[in-house]
Amino acid sequence: MSAKKNKTAVQAVPKKPLGERIKKDIKKNYLLYIMLIPGLLVLVLFKFGPVGAMVIAFQKFSAFKGISGSPWVGLDQFRRIVKDPYMLKLVKNTVILAVLSVVVVFPVPIIFSLFLNEVRNRRIRSTVQSASFLPYFISSAVMVSILYTLVSPSYGLVNKIIEFFGGKSIFFMAEPGWFRPLYIILQIWQTFGYSTVIYIAAMMAIDTEQYEAADMDGANRWQKMWYITLPSISSSVIVMLIISIGNIFSVDLDRILLMYNSSVYETADVIQSYVYRIAFDSAGFPDYSYGTAVNMLKSVIAFILVIIANKLAAKYSETRLF
Amino acid sequence: MNKKKVVSLLLATMMLGGVLAGCATTAAAPAASAEPAKEEAAAPAAEGEAAAPAAEASGSGTPGYEGDGGEFSMYLRSTFIDWINDLEWYKVAEERTGVHVNYQRGADEEDATYPEIDQMVLSGTLTDCALAKQDQANVYGMQGAFYNLKPLIEQYAPHIQAYLADHPDYEKLITAEDGAIYGLLTENANALKSSIWFYRADHFEKAGVDPASIKNVDDLTDALRTLKEYYKDVPNYYPLNGREEVFRFITLFNCGNSADDSGVKGFYYNNVEWGFDPTAAYDMVETMKLWYDEGLINPEWVAGAFSEGDWEGAMWEGRGSISYDFYTRPATFNLAGKDYDPDYNMQILDFIADKDGNPVRQQTPTLYNEKRATVININASEETAKDIIQWIDYFYSEEGQTLANWGVEGVSYEETPEGRKFLVSYNDELAKPDGTMEWTFLSDRFTVCKPVEAEAFFSFNDPAVAEASVRLFTEENLRHGVNIIYNEEEATELATLTASLVDMSKAGMVSFITGKTELNEENWQKYVDDLKAAGYDRVIELQTEAYNNTYK
Amino acid sequence: MMKHKKKIDLFEIINDTILILIAVICVYPFLYEVFIAISDGRYLAAGQVTFFPKGTNLEVFKYVLNNPKLNITLGMRNSFLYTLFGTIVGVVTTYITAYALSRPQVKSRFLIMGLFTLTWVFEAGLIPTYIILSKLGYVDNPLVMIIPGAINTQYLIICKTYLEGLPYELEDAAMVDGANQFQVLTNVYLPISKSILATIGTFYAVGIWNQYLTPQIYLKKSEYKVIQQILRTLVLSSSTDGETMQTININGFALNQYNMKAAAIVIAMAPIILVYPFVQKYFKSGILIGSVKG
Known part of the structure; x- marks a missing residue:
């Protein structure tokens, strides 16, 4: 309830240019953003990183060559699934x-x-x-x-x-x-x-x-x-x-x-x-x-x-x- | 107030540090290892030329050893490391050469160590050298993960060089498609022998079974029946007992694998010694079903639920009389057997002929062990690579071989007019508890990559086993497996196919043996057809293709 | 209601008895392991031990703990350390993140929460995770038990839900007094979050203690292994060689592999069973927050 009240209050402030608003927001709430850093690191490295690495499904991934060095094979792996x-x-x-x-x-x-x-x-x-x-x-x-x-x-x-x-x-x-x-x-x-x-x-x-x-x-x-x-x-x-x-x-x-x-x-x-x-x-x-x-x-x-x-x-x- | 703030800030930084610590280690590791490599690269020729003659010239070093000591890390199955740590001759070798190997403990089970190598290659955490499979050595080697050993051998390892010259088949086998050598295979002591039959002589005597009467499969069945009848009141007693793989009797029923120019039959990939041809296994299944129905064979073993520990327990505690297993096992059983039964006496049986009375050649592994290829990580410095190859080279010299096969003269062996004789006894040395130094020369246990000397290998044994080895392991009785080198596509597809197929074929046979599926021609045909539909024919095709690539 | 209680009610007798029986069945298997561990190995080998122990010998615990080959002590130590640090890091990170995400000033909170939820619902799977973590240096690195799992999205939601339920006026009042946002967190919210911290703390602790797959994939060196892995090797692996658990005789009792396996099981589950009575209320509250409000 109280959170909602506050939200409307924030919205009521007349709008200023975006850059300025962000600057002001960061200045005012920088401590909150610092608190978010560990969480964001976890999110990016350990939660999104693996999702990104799923691209190897479209490769013929080789352990030594890594994602950047392995050849791309399109949907070959998925075709294999159908035939397996x-x-x-x-x-x-x-x-x-x-x-x-x-x-x-x-x-x-x-x-x-x-x-x-x-x-x-x-x-x-x-x-x-x-x-x-x-x-x-x-x-x-x-x-x-x-x-x-x-x-x-x-x-x-x-x-x-x-x-x-x-x-x-x-x-x-x-x-x-x-x-x-x-x-x-x-x-x-x-x-x-x-x-x-x-x-x-x-x-x-x-x-x-x-x-x-x-x-x-x-x-x-x-x-x-x-x-x-x-x-x-x-x-x-x-x-x-x-x-x-x-x-x-x-x-x-x-x-x-x-x-x-x-x-x-x-x-x-x-x-x-x-x-x-x-x-x-x-x-x-x-x-x-x-x-x-x-x-x-x-x-x-x-x-x-x-x-x-x-x-x-x-x-x-x-x-x-x- | 401020204190709390400081604490929470600290915690937050700690977190950050932790997350980054992970990154830092990888970032740092390649950098650190890359640096010396660069330095090396700057002056490889100069140093190489200077070092080799210097070692020879100095002469102060150990005869047979070309190098000047050094230290490197090696990933190895942990069981091997435990063995190495207790070896007297190994300690002498390190003293003589000034080499120290930091072993990194791998999995306990051998087959679990190879996936770990794949993972270390992926994550860039591989040690300076490691024991890989030959196909891993070739595939990753060609991608640039391992040193090409050929120039290293030419430059630093005269004894290995001489060995290659003497064994052109070996050189051909370990040379990859691009002409380089990435893995150095070791000779396989296990190829000199097979599993053997052994039995509780005291049980036989009490039950009135004459071991000499067991000539063929039917005699064996009769003996099992007599034993079962005599010991029927012992709970969980099954005369024929064993561990893990129950389909050990393939040679008795002529359903083992084979590889020659006419093609490759049965499962061969990853399973040279025990690979079977399920399409030819009807006779074996029929007989094993008979054993199962009459309680002659341990049903837990048939079900695949009997571990090594279970089996040892059963054989020690009198819940089994006959096994077909590793040739030194009878001696091991006898060592502790008296603790369980004062009459305990395990003896070796001659090989049994097949159903028709024809002698059977026991399948052995391949002469060179495809799963024991020493590879050198490309991230190791050239100096380290040189140290590694020179260390191995020592064991290809006469002095090194004598040390590894016989030990130190006057301490572990003596020269006599009839040849070398061990001064140490197998049973005394093996009786020492783990963790104490011992003189052992069991070349089938991996120590370092080296040739195997059959005479030393067999004579360092329990006297009864040593005698039986010479008598039983003749060339007429053995049939050696053939090395087949697979490329990446073949290895990957075979691994994926056999991962389900071998188990499926075993499960099918077990189901016939236990009677869950009725054993008749029709059901058998269906079983074979199902296997073929699930990819058995493809397995044969791939194996034959790899065989042809290796030899034709 | 009270009237019913006085009467001897057949239904209640039967019902209570059956439920007590179910409770016993739930717990008996744990006791059974204790019984097997302390029974005389000779009776075990002969298959003569059934519901209760036969012979008692407590030596087996001393033996398996002191036998370095079994690695039980090492595994327990590692598990304790990973659990301790993993829980601290997990609770701190989760709480701070949940706090920031519960503040309306943080405009991007819905986006960030949405991304957390998305990656929670859409699993990348073992292999891509392995590839990323191995590139970040977490293979054979004990930190893998502590850092990558520092935020469990489910617990983050629980924690955030709890914080959102607290009156926002608390922050306003503190800010008026001149506190900054860190001080609001540590002085105002932290003291009234003890129960939720205990809840997610116990969740993290049990979660890390019980992990098998992560250490099995990432921690290969024997010195890093956790008790769950050791247990698998000792009890479930078919190729454990007989020598590591060879039968021995102590004070006229036989100790064999069956005793030792059971003792290993008892040791591995003991910490959880010992703390369970004290922490189960936190679990219950956590489950209820997680399921009802979500």
Whole structure:
């Protein structure tokens, strides 16, 4: 509010020539501009620099020659993408993981929050919430390492349980069929506490009078959850849903790189891991240009999705993401 | 009040400084290294002419060494550095020559070191010299990243020069398309031998298996069955055990790769020793499936989830009896084996014939190791480049070779009428904990670029291994891999193709072995067709093209 | 509402039990690593350890910390240093930038904020970033953990939103008293920004501590490696040779690779778990600012 007031005040000043105004502004606010310098340096060097370096997608970049010395090849790299037989599998794997993340992972914290909201004992409530939130702060390296020991075929707990029930131990980390379930389980484990914080906060804001009125009308617990609690958090849910659809292409690369190995590439290799591999872990020469071209296509699609998501969020809940 | 202001200003400047610090280091580094290079360039001829005769004339230096000491940096796989640091003879070599190498630790895994070289070339942080792959040496060398070693050798390295004259095939191999030499390959001790079969003799005795009865694949299967039956109560016991790559039995089933004038078969790029021909692997898959179904082979290993540590644990703790692996492993197992089992006794088995009883030639790596090319960074001064090449040259002289292969007379070896004999014992030296100096002569571990002396290499071993080496590693039993040098396009495309294809073909075979896909002619044909559709034929085409470029 | 509480409600009993169970499942795997670490290696090798430890030996922690080959101590030290300096630099830069961008006098603030947002939404990707940073000298330079990530756009937005929510009159009043803009920042806004500073500070700290990919790409020299990389090498890499984690016997207990791997995991996660109870409230407030207002 106050900021707005000030803005109009500034505009009311009669206009002077541009150069003079800039000079006066700098003289008056030079300290603020000095404060901006580190931020601008970061912006230019570390945020725009890389965007500029994306030009190598149109080159045949060679490590030694650098951007200025490498030959330009136009759209050759993009033509290669179309012809690459492996690309189809990568896109398929990426999309499947992304869709699973939305369809399977997304509803978990909503259900969890609904039931957590029903807990009356405050101590249980906060302890459960803290416990569910903890994995969010643990690094992917630790999470995957824990998973690795838990499902180890020779001593891991999971296989011990399977064997106890007469099953044969499973080599989870080396089975292509198990990669996606394990990835999703880790994702749920690691993130559902985060979304729960948001939903619980929205539920706290619900007017208790609504529940009291419902009690008067003889509504049971399920009816109250369904007709009061859930609708009250619907705008949060919509925003979260839109965010996750907008981010559909951003897989957790750390997790994938730590989890995958050559025996599960079939299901685990996604666009980002492939780009990482051909650039930083290549058995031949790193294919920087091709990797950048592949990633550029992905970034453009993701960018469009996020913009659409932002528009939708603004429309449905009067909040924008940025 | 002012204090706070000062603090925040300081913090802001710190930030600025930090951002720029990054820039400053690169800006400074090339400048610093460029300067001496310029100085050098000013008087290269004069110094070169003066220095070489001076070294010879002075004579005060070490016999066989042309240089006058010096210091340079070298990027190397960290495991190699650990080995070098413990080597007595290496220390002597540094003392004799006055050369000191500052090693920069690279990745632990060998294959991870080459991408690091690509990255150092990109960022301009490469050390004075490094160990690269031959194709890296050629490609970046031709772009101007590395010294042309040819004039350096002619000027400063008479022993390497003589070696080149004696080995025209070698010179041809390391010469790039533009006629220069950018990488100096090392001889490959690993090409003198192959993996071997070894077994727990105590297990065999208890289970009643006669090792001499194992002549071919079927005998092996029978022995595995007997062992499994005897040890069926040991949890996680699988008689046939191993680490990492499970498709080790390619030669037994004639589905290994090959390269000759008729073409290149199977995966060859980056995988000379273990590359297989998936289109010919039906028999192998069928037999491995049998082993898998009967619990004769470790299923974790088949699934690709058994690391070196897992395997060693299993073989020490009695959860495995037979392995096909590196030839010094039996001795290593025996060293610690008694701690686990007083009866522990690992012995070497003769080579096994194939299904039809025909003897099998074991595939070895190439005679020159394409992944051990010493390159010199163009940003190193000419003086440094000279020091490096003279240091390597020392190990091509007779004195240098004696030192690297036998050590010091009277200390590590003695001259006898029957030839040289080691005074130090392999088992004693290897038993020393890491971090203590030892006399070891394991030429398969990279130390410096040098020729390999087979006699010294084999005789410095556990007595049983030394005996078996001489008996088993005869030319009739071995088939050496062929060096193929790839150009940048071939290397890039092959790397990209094989990155997914090799794993895809392995995953397909594993799926047959574990029974997830039923093994029959129809499914097999589909498997082969899928591989071809995914680019297998292109791999063969590229490899053949590179072979022809190398040899025709 | 109060009436319900007195009654013994079957739903609540079941609901509470299930939720507590879920909480236990969330946390148990962390405990499981502790159990594996302290169990006797012989039982582990024989596959006899299930839910709880079998045999207890705390030597394993001492052993892995003192074994220089495992590099755990080195990795922990590096991670601590990068986290400490990275957090300080991140918080200071982000706060100052957010402050300047929240001042209406700065006319270009929308443009600058828009550019930050644009580069946040449109990812350049690993390779172009690598090319730029390597040219700037950040390869094998520990500053890569501190400088390039100094402004996380999300935290910048959180911080700016917070500052914009503070009454502008504060600045006016201070300016009338003769303070300059730096003094306004340090004397007026900084003291009332403690909670937001704590919030973004904890975000940065956890973010840097947990990083794996950046150090994996940029920090190749073993002396610079962080604990997350070390953990990958020890636990997940298939070619870790057996010698580095060879079975040993201490006080009649066997310590084998399984103990040592679990101990490494426990050590790597310990700092986060230990500070978690004290900082979780900052996270919650940060998430809420970030998501609701944005």
